[in-house]
Amino acid sequence: MLRILAVLTMSLYAQNGATRDNWPHYGGQTSAWRYSALDQVNAANVSKLTTAWVFQSGEIDGGMQVTPIVVDGVMYVTTSKNNVFALDAATGRELWSYHYTLPKGFTVFYGPWNRGVAVADGRVFMGTLDNNLLALDAKNGRELWRVQNEDVNQCGCNITAAPLVVKGKVITGVTGGDSAHRGYINAFDARTGRNLWKFWTIPGPGEKGHETWSGDSWKHGGGSAWMTGSYDAELGLTYWSVGNPAADFWGGNRKGDNLYTDSVIALDIDTGKLKWYFQQVPHDVWDFDTAYENVLIDLPLNGRTRKLLLNVNKGGFTFVVDRTNGEFIAGWPLVKNLNWISGVNAKGELQGRNEPVVGKNKIICPSIGGGRSWNQGAWSPKTSMFYTTGIEWCEDVVAVPETPKEGQVYFGGTFKLTRKPMQGEAGGHLGAYDPISGKRAWLYEYKYPLLASVLATAGDVIFTGDAEGFFFALDAKTGNKLWSFQTGSGHRGGPITYAVNGRQYVATPSGWGSALAGLLPQIWPEAERFRAGAALFVFALPEGK
Amino acid sequence: MRYALLFVMALPAFPQGSVARGDKLFAQGCAVGYCHGSGGTAARAQRLRGRTFDREYLIKVIRDGLPNTAMPAWGDRLTDPDIAALADYIQSLANASADVAAPVVVDAATPAAPDLGSATPPEHQRGRELFFDATREARCAACHRLNGIGAAVGPDLLKTGAIKISDGPRVIKYGRPRAVRTVVLKDGDKFPGVAVERNGTRYYDLSALPPVLRSLTQVDIQVVQRQTTWRHLTATRSYTVEDMQAVWNYVCWVAAKR
Numbered sequence: 001m002l003r004i005l006a007v008l009t010m011s012l013y014a015q016n017g018a019t020r021d022n023w024p025h026y027g028g029q030t031s032a033w034r035y036s037a038l039d040q041v042n043a044a045n046v047s048k049l050t051t052a053w054v055f056q057s058g059e060i061d062g063g064m065q066v067t068p069i070v071v072d073g074v075m076y077v078t079t080s081k082n083n084v085f086a087l088d089a090a091t092g093r094e095l096w097s098y099h100y101t102l103p104k105g106f107t108v109f110y111g112p113w114n115r116g117v118a119v120a121d122g123r124v125f126m127g128t129l130d131n132n133l134l135a136l137d138a139k140n141g142r143e144l145w146r147v148q149n150e151d152v153n154q155c156g157c158n159i160t161a162a163p164l165v166v167k168g169k170v171i172t173g174v175t176g177g178d179s180a181h182r183g184y185i186n187a188f189d190a191r192t193g194r195n196l197w198k199f200w201t202i203p204g205p206g207e208k209g210h211e212t213w214s215g216d217s218w219k220h221g222g223g224s225a226w227m228t229g230s231y232d233a234e235l236g237l238t239y240w241s242v243g244n245p246a247a248d249f250w251g252g253n254r255k256g257d258n259l260y261t262d263s264v265i266a267l268d269i270d271t272g273k274l275k276w277y278f279q280q281v282p283h284d285v286w287d288f289d290t291a292y293e294n295v296l297i298d299l300p301l302n303g304r305t306r307k308l309l310l311n312v313n314k315g316g317f318t319f320v321v322d323r324t325n326g327e328f329i330a331g332w333p334l335v336k337n338l339n340w341i342s343g344v345n346a347k348g349e350l351q352g353r354n355e356p357v358v359g360k361n362k363i364i365c366p367s368i369g370g371g372r373s374w375n376q377g378a379w380s381p382k383t384s385m386f387y388t389t390g391i392e393w394c395e396d397v398v399a400v401p402e403t404p405k406e407g408q409v410y411f412g413g414t415f416k417l418t419r420k421p422m423q424g425e426a427g428g429h430l431g432a433y434d435p436i437s438g439k440r441a442w443l444y445e446y447k448y449p450l451l452a453s454v455l456a457t458a459g460d461v462i463f464t465g466d467a468e469g470f471f472f473a474l475d476a477k478t479g480n481k482l483w484s485f486q487t488g489s490g491h492r493g494g495p496i497t498y499a500v501n502g503r504q505y506v507a508t509p510s511g512w513g514s515a516l517a518g519l520l521p522q523i524w525p526e527a528e529r530f531r532a533g534a535a536l537f538v539f540a541l542p543e544g545k
Numbered sequence: 546m547r548y549a550l551l552f553v554m555a556l557p558a559f560p561q562g563s564v565a566r567g568d569k570l571f572a573q574g575c576a577v578g579y580c581h582g583s584g585g586t587a588a589r590a591q592r593l594r595g596r597t598f599d600r601e602y603l604i605k606v607i608r609d610g611l612p613n614t615a616m617p618a619w620g621d622r623l624t625d626p627d628i629a630a631l632a633d634y635i636q637s638l639a640n641a642s643a644d645v646a647a648p649v650v651v652d653a654a655t656p657a658a659p660d661l662g663s664a665t666p667p668e669h670q671r672g673r674e675l676f677f678d679a680t681r682e683a684r685c686a687a688c689h690r691l692n693g694i695g696a697a698v699g700p701d702l703l704k705t706g707a708i709k710i711s712d713g714p715r716v717i718k719y720g721r722p723r724a725v726r727t728v729v730l731k732d733g734d735k736f737p738g739v740a741v742e743r744n745g746t747r748y749y750d751l752s753a754l755p756p757v758l759r760s761l762t763q764v765d766i767q768v769v770q771r772q773t774t775w776r777h778l779t780a781t782r783s784y785t786v787e788d789m790q791a792v793w794n795y796v797c798w799v800a801a802k803r
Contacts, residue, residue, distance in 0.1 A: 102613065104612075105612045105613075106612065106613060107610055107612070107614070107615065107616070107617045107618070108613065108614055108615040109615065110579050110589075110615065111579065111589055111615060112614075112615070142760070143760045144759070144760055145750075145757050145758060145759045145760065146757070146758045146760075147755055147756070147757045147758070148696050148755055149755065150679065150755075151686065151694050151695055151696065153693060153694050154677060154679065154686070154694045154695075155679060178577070178579070181679075182679065182680070192734065192736075192750065192757065192759070193750070193757035193758075193759065194750065194752060194753035194757055195682075195753045195754065195755065196753075198682070204680060219679075219680065400572075400573070402573075406679070408622075409574070409577055409579075411577050414572050414576050414577075414583055415583060416582070416583035416584070416586065514589070515579050515588065515589040517589075518582070518587060518588045518589035518590065519582065519587075519588050519589075521586065521587045521592065522582060522583075522586050522587070522588075528587060528592060
């Protein structure tokens with residue numbers, strides 16, 4: 001009986017990361033699985049999907065990078081330049097819109113895009129291009145409060161990621177890892193906007209870890225948490241990825257490991273205090289951020305269930321750690337073209353570092369664009385596979401000593417993508433991987449990088465979109481293409497699925513753009529002509545079937 | 546003869562030294578992945594390689610930037626000759642193939658562009674640093690905007706009468722700004738607030754830093770009281786008396802410059 005109960009509890013727990021009717025958080029649930037338990041649309045009938053409605057945002061600069069949020073039949077979508085739309089999730093009818101006003105003559109830092117909102121307790125939260133976090137009334141879009149993290153003109157940082165909202169707190173990091181800036185993660189009271197805690201991603205004088213920065217380098221060392229964090233309610237911990245140290249390619253004046261850049265950090269949700277950290281890349285000189293999603297999964301290992309955290313590093317290497325204490329569990333490469341390290345040892349430490357050199361060209365793989373970009377993977381508890389994109393490409397890079405100037409770009413080098421990587425052709429892929437061993441079940445290969453997030457469902461369907469505008473479905477077990485639909489512009493956002501009144505919908509943003517999309521012509525000249533756009537397509541099975 | 550003339554016309558109309566200088570500046574400031582890419586091959590921003598631009602247009606855009614885009618104004622960071630050198634370099638790319646040579650190896654000795662604070666004389670650098678010190682939450686710029694940086698919550702310090710040289714740094718430490726009220730809400734919340742507009746319902750909530758701009762409605766507000774326990778000291782505690790003096794001297798210097 002106990003055993004049955006244990007199995008039941010476990011299987012219930014295992015489903016906690018799955019979404020159902022709602023898509024409440026950026027990564028689905030706060031465990032960032034991007035997996036839905038809905039199976040009305042499945043491998044057998046996905047080819048019958050038809051358009052339910054289309055939303056045109058009208059703002060195509062920067063494409064459409066959002067992952068929509070759906071709560072109780074209402075979808076919340078953002079566009080570039082911080083416009084928010086609330087739509088009837090079944091019909092696409094606009095319920096309200098909010099148009100953010102940027103300061104007059106504002107120079108957009110990095111890019112104009114936004115990746116989504118967070119929704120809780122009748123409020124919608126969004127970070128802005130000029131580094132404000134704001135709260136809107138979910139009923140009518142009226143602004144309730146806004147707070148400025150730091151002046152964008154001073155820090156060279158802002159917010160493009162969706163915030164994480166849990167336990168009455170809105171948590172956000174900032175961009176700025178390529179600026180002379182010191183990163184942080186802030187928690188604000190969801191009701192009042194008041195700052196509750198702040199975690200500096202680079203420890204200050206007197207704090208543990210400060211000794212990993214030589215001289216004054218800690219003041220301008222980057223370390224931006226520029227994507228959305230995860231949360232484990234049971235452990236009371238929120239997990240964030242801290243990006244690269246600045247300057248990106250040159251570390252001559254920041255000698256040391258440079259904590260907590262390129263680390264996964266676990267913070268106490270109530271106090272913001274560091275519980276543990278796992279640094280993937282000590283003293284990074286490749287711009288290989290730890291920046292992407294922290295996928296929280298529970299798996300049996302050597303006879304006991306472990307609470308794990310999977311994180312793909314920008315260098316194309318996947319790290320799995322125990323999320324209760326940060327202990328290294330496993331690491332595996334996602335791409336063939338990887339020469340910045342030879343691998344990791346049993347403790348997860350980097351071996352055979354191959355660093356850029358001052359004043360001399362060097363070929364490094366993957367390129368600065370990453371062995372994968374920030375577009376997220378998906379975990380299916382049903383197939384026990386992690387589905388993620390990967391990119392095969394290299395760069396020719398030169399490190400350059402540079403003096404930091406507060407808030408200004410601080411790169412420490414120049415690069416260009418190389419047409420021919422070390423192995424095979426440059427291009428992208430989407431694969432199904434065992435999360436621990438990295439053993440690949442299948443690989444879907446594509447001519448260009450795949451830059452949209454991945455969605456997995458209990459219907460054994462994997463959804464994502466490509467650079468040429470096709471939104472498509474693969475069989476989760478085989479990788480066979482089951483369906484595709486031309487949306488007219490390339491994909492850089494996050495597809496989701498949800499249900500209203502018992503009908504399952506699959507939604508995807510379509511709209512080519514982003515810093516990385518802009519780099520593609522260095523390898524593929526025709527990519528310069530990929531058409532811009534910014535629309536949301538929603539699909540469902542024909543009614544009455 | 547005709548051929549010779551064509552040849553002459555095809556020669557760049559700008560000094561090679563200027564192009565080389567522009568090349569270095571470009572590699573440093575413009576070639577990053579968020580911008581124009583190595584050799585102007587395109588990145589997030591427009592491709593410049595293999596395109597023809599009017600020189601005056603280039604100089605204007607480099608100097609003034611393009612509002613509401615990611616193109617910044619370099620006029621306050623680069624000298625006029627450097628801006629001209631960049632324009633020369635970009636024009637020299639007009640006939641370049643779409644492909645690009647290996648990235649430019651930038652000479653480490655290339656003088657970097659001056660930063661925004663470089664106009665501040667050495668004796669006021671310390672005061673400037675303290676005013677904008679990003680490492681402390683309670684910094685002057687959290688509530689005062691100066692030289693285009695900071696939050697305009699408190700008064701504009703450069704406005705006539707905002708500061709009196711004779712006041713000295715004591716006013717920063719112990720001043721009790723008259724604009725701060727106690728805002729009492731019907732839900733029981735209460736905070737020291739600064740009204741954004743007369744007879745409006747938007748207030749800056751000073752109970753935590755950074756200040757929060759709260760858009761309230763008449764329905765939310767119980768009462769707004771004139772008396773408050775908030776003191777300037779609440780926000781300036783992290784500065785020593787010496788710090789205050791340095792900040793004061795800096796602000797007075799900026800004010801006098803106007």
